[in-house]
Amino acid sequence: MSTKFNIILMFFAIGLQATFFAQSNNPCGAPVLTPGASCVNTAGTTVGASFQSNGANGGTPSCASPGAPDVWYQFVAPAGGAVNIQLSAGTMTDSGMGLYNGPCGSPTEISCDDDSGTGLMSQINATGLTPGVTYFIRIWQFSSGTGTFSICLQIPPPPPTNVNCAIPNPICSGSPINFTAQANGTTASGVNPGNNYGCLFTSPNPSWYYLQIATGGNLVIDITAGADVDYAIWGPFPNLPNAVANCNSYGAPTDCSYSPSPTEQVNIPVLAGQTYVLLVTNFAGVVQTIDINDAVANTAVTDCSIVPLSINLSSFTATRTNGLVEFSWVTLSESNNDYFIVERSYDGVSWSVVNYVDGAGNSSSPKLYNVEDRNAKKIQKYIIV
Numbered sequence: 001m002s003t004k005f006n007i008i009l010m011f012f013a014i015g016l017q018a019t020f021f022a023q024s025n026n027p028c029g030a031p032v033l034t035p036g037a038s039c040v041n042t043a044g045t046t047v048g049a050s051f052q053s054n055g056a057n058g059g060t061p062s063c064a065s066p067g068a069p070d071v072w073y074q075f076v077a078p079a080g081g082a083v084n085i086q087l088s089a090g091t092m093t094d095s096g097m098g099l100y101n102g103p104c105g106s107p108t109e110i111s112c113d114d115d116s117g118t119g120l121m122s123q124i125n126a127t128g129l130t131p132g133v134t135y136f137i138r139i140w141q142f143s144s145g146t147g148t149f150s151i152c153l154q155i156p157p158p159p160p161t162n163v164n165c166a167i168p169n170p171i172c173s174g175s176p177i178n179f180t181a182q183a184n185g186t187t188a189s190g191v192n193p194g195n196n197y198g199c200l201f202t203s204p205n206p207s208w209y210y211l212q213i214a215t216g217g218n219l220v221i222d223i224t225a226g227a228d229v230d231y232a233i234w235g236p237f238p239n240l241p242n243a244v245a246n247c248n249s250y251g252a253p254t255d256c257s258y259s260p261s262p263t264e265q266v267n268i269p270v271l272a273g274q275t276y277v278l279l280v281t282n283f284a285g286v287v288q289t290i291d292i293n294d295a296v297a298n299t300a301v302t303d304c305s306i307v308p309l310s311i312n313l314s315s316f317t318a319t320r321t322n323g324l325v326e327f328s329w330v331t332l333s334e335s336n337n338d339y340f341i342v343e344r345s346y347d348g349v350s351w352s353v354v355n356y357v358d359g360a361g362n363s364s365s366p367k368l369y370n371v372e373d374r375n376a377k378k379i380q381k382y383i384i385v
Contacts, residue, residue, distance in 0.1 A: 023044065023045060023046075023048070023049060023071045024071060024072050024073075025049045025050060025052065025057075025069075025070070025071060025072070026052065026056070026057050026072060026104075027057065027058065027072045027074065027100065027104040027105075027107050027136040027138075028104035028105060029072075030072035030073050030074040030104070030136060030137075031073055031074070032073075032074055032075065032076075033073050033074070033075045033137075033151070033153050034075065034076075034153070035075060035078050035083045035153040035154065035155045036153070036154065036155065036355075037154070037155055037157075037353050037354060037355040037356055038154065038344075038352045038353040038354055038355075038375075039086060039152040039154045039287070039352070040152055040375055041088060041150035041151065041152045042150065042151050042152065043090075043148065043149075043150055044071060044073075044139065044148065044149050044150065044151055045071070045090075045146070045147070045148045045149070046068070046069045046070060046071050046092070046139065046140060046141060046146040046147060046149075047069075047146045047147070047148070048069075048146075049069035049070060049071050049146065050069050051066070051067055051068060051069050051070055051140070052070075053066075055106055056105050056106060058098065058100055058107045058108075058109060058136075058138055059109070061096060061098045061109065061112050061138065061140070062098075062109060062112045063096060063098075063112035063113065063114050064095070064096025064097070064112070064113070064114040064115075064122070064140070064142050065096070065142050065143040066096060066140060067140075067143070067144065068096075068140045068141045068142070068143065068144050068145055068146065069140065069141075069146050070138050070139060070140035071138075071139055071140075072136055072137065072138055072139075073136070073137040073139075073151065074104070074134055074135065074136050074137070075134070075135055075137070075153055076132060076133070076134055076135075077129035077130055077131050077132065077133050077134075077135060078131060078155050079131045080131070080155060080156075081127065081128055081129045081130065081131055082125075082126065082127045082128075082129065082155065082156050082184070083126050083129065083153050083154070083155060083156075084123070084124075084125045084126070084153070084154045084155075084156055084183050084184070084286070084287055085097065085099070085123065085124045085125075085126065085137060085151070085152075085153055086117055086118075086121075086123045086151070086152050086154065086286065087117055087121040087122045087123065087139065087149050087150070087151055088117075088118065088121060088149065088150040088151075088152075089118070089119060089120075089121050089149065090147060090148030090149045090150060091147035091148045092121075092141050092145075092146075092147025092148060092149045093119060093120060093121070093147070094115075094119075094120035094121070094141065094142040094143075095114075095117075095120070095121050095122045095139060095140065095141060095142060095149060096112070096113070096114055096122060096139070096140050096141070096142055097112070097113050097122035097123075097124060097137065097138065097139050097140075098111065098112045098113075098137070098138040099111040099112075099124050099126055099135060099136070099137060099138075100135065100136040100137075100138060101133065101134075101135050101136070104134075104136065107136050111124050111126060114142070116285070117286075118227070118286075120142070121149070122139075123285070123286070125156075125183050125184035125285070127184060137151070139151070154287050155356075156182060156183055156184065156287050157180040157182070157287065157339075157341070157353070157356050158338065158339055158356060158358075159182065159185065160179070160182060160185070160207055161338065162207055162208045162209070163185065163186055163188075163191055163206050163207070163208070164191050164192060164208065164247070165188075165192050165195065165208050165244075165247035165248065165250070165277060165279070166192075166244050166247040166248070167208070168208035168209050168210040168243075168244075168277055168278075169207075169208065169209050169210075170209070170210060170211070170306040170307045170308075171209045171210070171211050171278070171292060171302075171307065172211060172212075172302040172303055172304035172306060172307050173294050173298070173300070173301050173302040173304065174294070174304055175304050175307055176291065176292065176293035176294070177291070177292050177293075178289050178290065178291040178292070178351070179207060179289070179290055179341075180287060180288070180289055180290075180341055180353060180356075181205050181207065181225070181229075181280075181282035181287065181288055181289075181290050182205045182282065182287070183205065183282070183285050183286050183287045184205075184285070185204070185205040185206070185282075186205075186206070187202065187203045187204050187205075187206065188200075188203035188206035188208075188279055188281060189202075189203045191206070192247060192248045193248070194248035194249050194250075195247075195248060195249070195250040196250060196251050196252050196253070197232060197253070197256075197279075198232055198252050198253040198256045199232070199253070199256040199257065199258045200230055200232050200256060200258055200279075200281065201258060202281075202283065203230075203279070203281045204281055204282060204283060204285060205281060205282035205283075205285065206279055206280070206281050207279070207280045207281075207282075207290075208277065208278070208279055209277070209278045209279075209280070209292070210240060210243060210275060210276065210277050210278070210306075211275070211276055211278065211302045211303075211306075212239075212240070212273075212274070212275050212276075212302060212303040212306055213236075213270045213271060213272050213273060213274045213275070213276070213300060213301075213302055213303070214272060214301045214302055214303045215272055215300060215301035216269075216270055216271040216272045216300060217269075217270065217298075217299030217300035217301070218267065218268070218269055218270075218297065218298065218299045218300060219266065219267070219268050219269070219270045219276070219298060219300040219302075220265065220266065220267045220294070220295035220296075220297045220298040220299075220300075221265065221266040221278075221292060221293070221294065221295060221298070222263065222264075222265055222291070222292070222293050222294070222295045223263065223264040223265070223266070223280055223290065223291070223292055224262065224263045224264075224290070224291045224293075225262045225263070225282070225284070225288050225289065225290040225291070226262055226284075226286075226288045226289070227262050227284030227286055227288055228260050228261065228262055228283040228284040229262060229263075229264060229280060229281065229282055229283060229284065229290055230256075230257055230258050230259070230264065230280075230281045230283050231256060231257055231264050231266060231278065231279060231280050231281070232253040232255070232256035232278075232279045233253055233254050233255050233256065233266055233268065233276055233277065233278045233279070234250045234251075234253050234254060234276065234277045234279075235254055235270075235274060235275060235276035235277060236254075236270070236271070236274035236275065236276060237274070237275040237276070237277070238273075238274075238275065239275055240275055240306075242275070243275050243276075243277050247277075250277070254268050254276070255267065255268050258283075262284075265295055266278070267295075267297075270300050278292075280292065287353075289343065289351055289352070289353070311331045311333065311334045311337050311359070312331060312332040312333045312334075313329060313330075313331055313332075314329075314330040314331065314332045314366065315328075315329060315330045316328075316329040317329070324372060324373070324374055325372065325373040326370070326371075326372050326373075327342075327370075327371055327373075328368060328369060328370045328371070329368075329369050330366055330367065330368050330369070331360070331363070331366065331367045331369075332366055333363060333364050333365075334359055334360045334361065334362060334363045334367065337359035337360060337361060337362075337363075338358075338359055338361070339356055339357060339358050339359050340356070340357040340359060340369065341353060341355075341356055341357075342354040342355050342356075342357065342371050342373075344373060354371065354373045354375075355371050355373075357369055357371060
């Protein structure tokens with residue numbers, strides 16, 4: 001994971017209205033949605049539509065009590081072959097959604113979902129799609145009736161490298177991190193089944209970290225996100241090699257939480273010289289940014305020398321033209337730099353992803369990066385992490 005840089009730009013941008021497409025009651029006339037790095041909602045409605053179960057309209061869906069009026073969208077699969085399709089409630093609060101491929105005149109259902117999203121709304125985390133091929137989305141209200149909703153298509157971030165407790169990423173006090181969690185990744189118990197996960201009845205979309213204590217006290221860490229996250233922490237270990245050697249045989253966690261909250265807090269007493277291993281899981285199953293930072297009550301100090309600076313940043317600039325924001329940065333060198341995440345914020349507190357940009361890996365020569373944000377609005381801040 002790339003290191004966070006405190007480079008923030010504030011500027012004015014022209015406000016944009018919510019996107020709204022004319023609806024289609026059949027796949028061949030479906031409006032086109034474009035998957036993006038962040039979740040940009042499009043307003044939709046099934047009001048005025050009808051239910052059609054003939055072959056030209058996909059037959060009868062296999063889930064979510066079909067029969068209510070339905071509408072269609074289409075999209076082209078991105079290069080990575082993965083898209084997270086998320087529905088948000090409007091007057092429709094309980095939805096069904098199907099994903100189809102094949103000719104628009106005779107589409108075939110390849111996935112169907114009832115309640116995997118927020119509340120009783122649907123979500124499909126599609127993987128293994130063929131890049132460049134058109135797919136179709138079908139949406140209806142559960143059982144009967146019509147209503148409004150919002151839909152977004154988000155390209156998931158590159159898969160994390162720290163999904164195994166044998167390869168945790170270093171973190172420390174004074175160097176808060178945020179990372180984009182996977183929505184359709186593996187489970188910690190599947191990768192490392194020998195660990196005792198304590199209160200974690202499930203462990204989806206794991207990210208493993210380790211920290212070393214420089215000064216003892218109460219180690220209090222805030223873990224915050226937009227939706228449900230959980231954690232477990234193990235230790236103390238005498239050092240990192242010992243912690244790694246015991247991976248897949250960890251006993252009961254020192255502390256853990258499996259609450260439905262989007263915010264969690266680690267709180268344990270620690271001594272200088274100890275090493276701890278922290279697991280953060282993205283239970284919500286949505287692509288979201290998770291922040292790990294010292295809590296106000298923290299009195300312990302951790303060793304920041306374990307956290308390498310992966311890039312030498314030379315410049316970061318941004319320009320705004322009629323609501324389009326173009327910005328660029330230059331690195332003089334990079335070390336094991338997988339990718340950058342460009343994020344935007346309207347309040348400096350809550351952040352959303354603009355785009356993912358592949359890093360150079362290892363480089364000793366200047367590298368120029370460019371990104372555009374076509375959804376800029378109001379007053380914003382940007383950061384690269």
